[in-house]
Amino acid sequence: MxxxxxxxxxxxxxxxxxxxxAQTFATPTETSKPKAYILEMFxxxxxxxxxxxxxxxxxxxxxxxxxRMTGHAVLHPMGWDAFGMPAENAAMEKGVHPGGxxxxxxxxxxxxxxxxxxxxxxxxxxATCEPNYYGHExxxxxxxxxAGLVYRKESTVNWDPVDNTVxxxxxxxxGRGWRSGALVEKRKLNQWFLRITDFAEDLLAGVQSLxxxxxxxxxxxxxxxxxxxxxxxxxxxxxxxxxxxxxxTRPDTLxxxxxxxxxxxxxxxxxxxxxxxxxxxxxxxxxxxxxxxxELETAEKLGFNTGLSVEHPLDKDWHLPVYVAxxxxxxxxTGAVFGCPAHxxxxxxxxxxxxxxxxxxxxxxxxxxxxxxxxxxxxxxGRIVNSHFLNGMTIDEAKSAVITxxxxxxxxxGTTVWRLRDWGVSRQRYWGTPIPIIHCDTCGAVPVPxxxxxxxxxxxxxxxxxxxxxxxxxxxxxxPCPSCGKAARRETDTLDTFVDSSWYFLRFAxxxxxxxxxxxxxxxxxxxxxxxxxxxxxILHLLxxxxxxxxxxxxxxxxxxxxxxSLFTQGMVxxxxxxxxxxxxxxxxxxxxHQVFTEYLYPSDVDLQTRWREGEAxxxxxxxxxxxxxxxxxxxxxxxxxxxxxxNLLDTGEGVAAGRVEKMxxxxxxxxxxxxxxxxxxxxxxxxxxxxxxxxERDLPWSEAGIEGxxxxxxxxxxxxxxxxxxxxxxxxLTRKMHQTIAAVASDIEALSFNKAVARLYELTGAIEKxxxxxxxxxxxxxxxxxxxxxxxHLAEEAWAAWGNATLIADAPWPMVDESLLxxxxxxxxVQVKGKLRDTITLPADADNAALEAAAxxxxxxxxAIAGADIRKVIVVPGRLVNIVx
RNA sequence: GCGGACGUGGCGGAAUGGUAGACGCUACAGACUUAAAAUCUGUUAUCAGAAAUGGUGUGCGGGUUCGAGUCCCGCCGUCCGCACCA
Numbered sequence: 001m002x003x004x005x006x007x008x009x010x011x012x013x014x015x016x017x018x019x020x021x022a023q024t025f026a027t028p029t030e031t032s033k034p035k036a037y038i039l040e041m042f043x044x045x046x047x048x049x050x051x052x053x054x055x056x057x058x059x060x061x062x063x064x065x066x067x068r069m070t071g072h073a074v075l076h077p078m079g080w081d082a083f084g085m086p087a088e089n090a091a092m093e094k095g096v097h098p099g100g101x102x103x104x105x106x107x108x109x110x111x112x113x114x115x116x117x118x119x120x121x122x123x124x125x126x127a128t129c130e131p132n133y134y135g136h137e138x139x140x141x142x143x144x145x146x147a148g149l150v151y152r153k154e155s156t157v158n159w160d161p162v163d164n165t166v167x168x169x170x171x172x173x174x175g176r177g178w179r180s181g182a183l184v185e186k187r188k189l190n191q192w193f194l195r196i197t198d199f200a201e202d203l204l205a206g207v208q209s210l211x212x213x214x215x216x217x218x219x220x221x222x223x224x225x226x227x228x229x230x231x232x233x234x235x236x237x238x239x240x241x242x243x244x245x246x247x248x249t250r251p252d253t254l255x256x257x258x259x260x261x262x263x264x265x266x267x268x269x270x271x272x273x274x275x276x277x278x279x280x281x282x283x284x285x286x287x288x289x290x291x292x293x294x295e296l297e298t299a300e301k302l303g304f305n306t307g308l309s310v311e312h313p314l315d316k317d318w319h320l321p322v323y324v325a326x327x328x329x330x331x332x333x334t335g336a337v338f339g340c341p342a343h344x345x346x347x348x349x350x351x352x353x354x355x356x357x358x359x360x361x362x363x364x365x366x367x368x369x370x371x372x373x374x375x376x377x378x379x380x381x382g383r384i385v386n387s388h389f390l391n392g393m394t395i396d397e398a399k400s401a402v403i404t405x406x407x408x409x410x411x412x413x414g415t416t417v418w419r420l421r422d423w424g425v426s427r428q429r430y431w432g433t434p435i436p437i438i439h440c441d442t443c444g445a446v447p448v449p450x451x452x453x454x455x456x457x458x459x460x461x462x463x464x465x466x467x468x469x470x471x472x473x474x475x476x477x478x479x480p481c482p483s484c485g486k487a488a489r490r491e492t493d494t495l496d497t498f499v500d501s502s503w504y505f506l507r508f509a510x511x512x513x514x515x516x517x518x519x520x521x522x523x524x525x526x527x528x529x530x531x532x533x534x535x536x537x538x539i540l541h542l543l544x545x546x547x548x549x550x551x552x553x554x555x556x557x558x559x560x561x562x563x564x565x566s567l568f569t570q571g572m573v574x575x576x577x578x579x580x581x582x583x584x585x586x587x588x589x590x591x592x593x594h595q596v597f598t599e600y601l602y603p604s605d606v607d608l609q610t611r612w613r614e615g616e617a618x619x620x621x622x623x624x625x626x627x628x629x630x631x632x633x634x635x636x637x638x639x640x641x642x643x644x645x646x647x648n649l650l651d652t653g654e655g656v657a658a659g660r661v662e663k664m665x666x667x668x669x670x671x672x673x674x675x676x677x678x679x680x681x682x683x684x685x686x687x688x689x690x691x692x693x694x695x696x697e698r699d700l701p702w703s704e705a706g707i708e709g710x711x712x713x714x715x716x717x718x719x720x721x722x723x724x725x726x727x728x729x730x731x732x733x734l735t736r737k738m739h740q741t742i743a744a745v746a747s748d749i750e751a752l753s754f755n756k757a758v759a760r761l762y763e764l765t766g767a768i769e770k771x772x773x774x775x776x777x778x779x780x781x782x783x784x785x786x787x788x789x790x791x792x793x794h795l796a797e798e799a800w801a802a803w804g805n806a807t808l809i810a811d812a813p814w815p816m817v818d819e820s821l822l823x824x825x826x827x828x829x830x831v832q833v834k835g836k837l838r839d840t841i842t843l844p845a846d847a848d849n850a851a852l853e854a855a856a857x858x859x860x861x862x863x864x865a866i867a868g869a870d871i872r873k874v875i876v877v878p879g880r881l882v883n884i885v886x
Numbered sequence: 887g888c889g890g891a892c893g894u895g896g897c898g899g900a901a902u903g904g905u906a907g908a909c910g911c912u913a914c915a916g917a918c919u920u921a922a923a924a925u926c927u928g929u930u931a932u933c934a935g936a937a938a939u940g941g942u943g944u945g946c947g948g949g950u951u952c953g954a955g956u957c958c959c960g961c962c963g964u965c966c967g968c969a970c971c972a
Binding site for chain 2: 005215216219220223224226228230246247248249250261301325326327328329331332333334336337338339340344345346347349417419535538539692693694695698700701703705706708709710712713715719755756758759760761762763766828829830831832834835836837839840872873874875877880881883884885
């Protein structure tokens with residue numbers, strides 16, 4: 001009945017419209033079904049969906065559709081992380097309004113997503129740039145302020161003096177603004193902060209409970225939070241009442257101290273520098289050093305002896321010199337350290353350079369002599385030596401002994417130091433959530449009253465001059481103080497866009513008009529059952545979202561503390577890149593320069609027909625008759641890839657190298673546009689490709705051959721749809737295979753092992769193709785389409801309708817498994833002799849061990865391998881193998 | 887430097903300690919066709935052999951085990967994250 005080819009250009013739109021019309025994927029409101037909240041990280045509306053989005057959302061979509069078929073109430077929403085700098089950059093470059101640009105992009109990208117046929121509840125679509133989203137965010141911000149979780153303080157920012165704007169750390173490249181190229185200045189500004197550090201302990205402890213998160217991400221979160229326990233102590237400056245506060249995680253090594261060092265921007269160093277030009281120079285030198293990993297690795301430990309000395313807290317007569325040192329950081333701990341060279345590598349490097357004592361206080365073996373030799377610090381376990389009252393203790397015992405004594409004598413106390421800082425959320429930008437505060441000369445910073453929310457962004461802004469458009473808007477910021485009524489000014493900073501993405505998953509679950517969310521609905525839907533996104537959000541977004549959720553729970557607005565029960569981080573889609581390589585020799589006076597130039601090419605411009613295997617002689621001319629220069633050396637240009645490729649565009653002295661299979665990027669010219677491939681192959685083939693071959697957490701190499709194969713599969717499946725025969729005979733083997741496939745595909749999808757599910761479906765397809773017509777075969781074809789429906793939903797609907805169903809396959813239940821058919825009734829057993837495979841034998845599945853053993857020994861091949869030797873032992877693994885040991 | 891992951895055919899990759907290479911791609915051969923495309927069939931780790939079959943084989947070297955791609959120890963390599971974190 002349907003022997004023609006499957007035509008996605010007609011079918012895709014037909015079923016997308018049908019799902020829309022039937023509201024198939026609208027979230028059920030009242031239901032007794034178990035809930036499944038499937039969420040993919042929402043995109044920034046840059047203008048185009050890229051192929052990474054397609055992979056991400058296809059995975060979530062398969063899971064969401066599968067959950068629907070298995071009887072779940074599914075929430076699978078989509079929205080837009082719509083505030084951010086690219087919109088302002090577009091405004092500056094193209095003279096468009098950020099809002100218009102963003103909303104146009106959203107419209108385009110939504111149309112793109114619709115073409116792929118995702119099972120999304122578009123009724124819950126949200127964009128963070130709309131007042132009905134960010135207004136609620138402002139209300140939540142004020143609730144947190146009220147609860148004491150928001151504060152304002154002066155802090156240092158990166159200031160671009162040309163663009164008159166604050167730069168994020170990532171926008172400072174080699175000390176210069178990424179856009180203007182101007183040297184970045186440090187400026188002090190009043191900024192709003194969220195007290196994420198109040199939750200440091202909770203956030204760290206919570207990581208332990210996230211057993212469905214990748215270990216890698218949990219570890220990254222733990223490291224980022226960075227808990228260190230130790231002693232904070234004061235070294236008194238000899239002859240004064242002043243002291244230097246120092247933090248250490250190794251109070252046990254206090255008797256091994258030989259110096260104290262402070263950071264270049266430590267107040268003490270700054271104060272001393274006022275009258276010491278040499279120190280000023282040294283401080284400048286410290287600040288000049290680069291901050292890249294390589295530079296830090298090789299940077300020499302440098303110090304400046306201040307001439308000051310401090311008293312050792314355990315022996316007032318023991319004085320230690322005070323240095324300013326380049327390796328001490330002001331923004332960690334107290335900005336000062338004591339150096340114990342024997343048991344810390346940095347301190348040892350420093351001590352060797354400045355010829356300071358190196359005292360052993362932890363003995364690894366029997367050597368407990370005071371003088372420590374060598375250039376490698378000992379940081380392992382051992383017993384304490386040369387340390388008076390600590391001698392003989394373990395490191396842990398000594399740590400607590402020192403802390404106890406410090407607390408008794410009042411010169412120090414046990415402390416925990418965190419790497420995590422409070423979250424600075426002020427941005428001097430237009431395109432973000434306005435911070436709902438009014439500054440009054442009399443009343444200070446006053447929250448905007450509830451009934452004046454949302455504070456909306458003015459539309460009439462200009463980007464022709466640098467700086468924050470909100471700040472220079474003629475009227476926007478002028479408003480009366482809500483408290484005293486006098487003239488006052490609005491806060492013109494906006495919130496970090498990470499705030500927007502820290503609670504969107506709550507708004508998806510519940511969208512009342514007058515409140516950010518409804519508590520009961522949050523309780524019903526949260527936590528997200530499966531969150532899927534890129535590894536690049538492993539730290540900041542996930543940490544902020546966890547914090548925000550905890551903070552809202554803390555102030556009693558919701559009852560969930562961990563927003564994402566299960567997290568999956570998917571790999572990138574990569575693509576082979578090609579580059580034209582030319583070799584030139586430039587003679588400049590005495591100097592001969594040999595240079596290789598690389599220019600990337602579009603894969604479509606490379607003629608793949610003309611190839612030579614690497615290692616073969618390089619032909620002197622390619623098919624177009626263009627000669628290769630004698631100096632062209634392919635070894636220099638081929639870094640990976642097996643072939644040398646000489647396209648027709650070849651010029652003398654040039655070759656084309658197959659480059660790495662790498663992340664798609666415009667500069668590498670290896671980008672594949674989802675719209676183009678959907679035009680060509682339809683949504684289902686593209687979806688199938690996204691799920692095939694590579695495990696989802698790994699990178700997926702895009703290839704023409706691969707998508708062609710997927711297209712072939714779609715047509716293969718479609719041919720089977722037309723082969724339902726109405727025959728009545730059965731086919732035990734095929735039925736068994738079918739049930740095994742149902743079970744396997746279900747468990748593979750639940751484990752997000754889509755590549756394995758796809759392989760199973762290929763196997764079933766092959767088995768059906770080989771089988772003769774029968775009722776079992778008809779059923780297997782119907783089952784195949786049901787199992788593949790979450791992955792290739794358009795074809796599945798088309799098949800479902802072709803078979804005369806008036807319903808949607810999207811509403812069909814997942815096929816039932818007959819457990820009794822999962823086991824074979826005949827099994828093939830491996831027979832080994834001393835662990836080496838010698839034969840396989842086929843027996844009834846219920847054969848007992850004795851029968852297996854007898855059959856194995858009876859095998860001719862086994863007898864040949866034994867060659868008359870005595871059998872010492874026989875190991876029988878039921879259903880698997882027999883191993884005969886001689 | 888610290889931490890983590892990974893290493894299997896020409897490629898992407900399968901494999902609860904139990905028959906390594908499922909499935910896909912590529913390539914080759916054949917069928918159909920005037921021809922091509924599409925489709926179908928077969929082969930495709932490697933060495934020896936006409937074949938049956940046998941040997942070797944999961945980065946390298948050891949170990950545990952009746953049996954190791956899988957577990958343990960030590961190397962080598964690739965990728966990722968963090969970092970003068972006191």
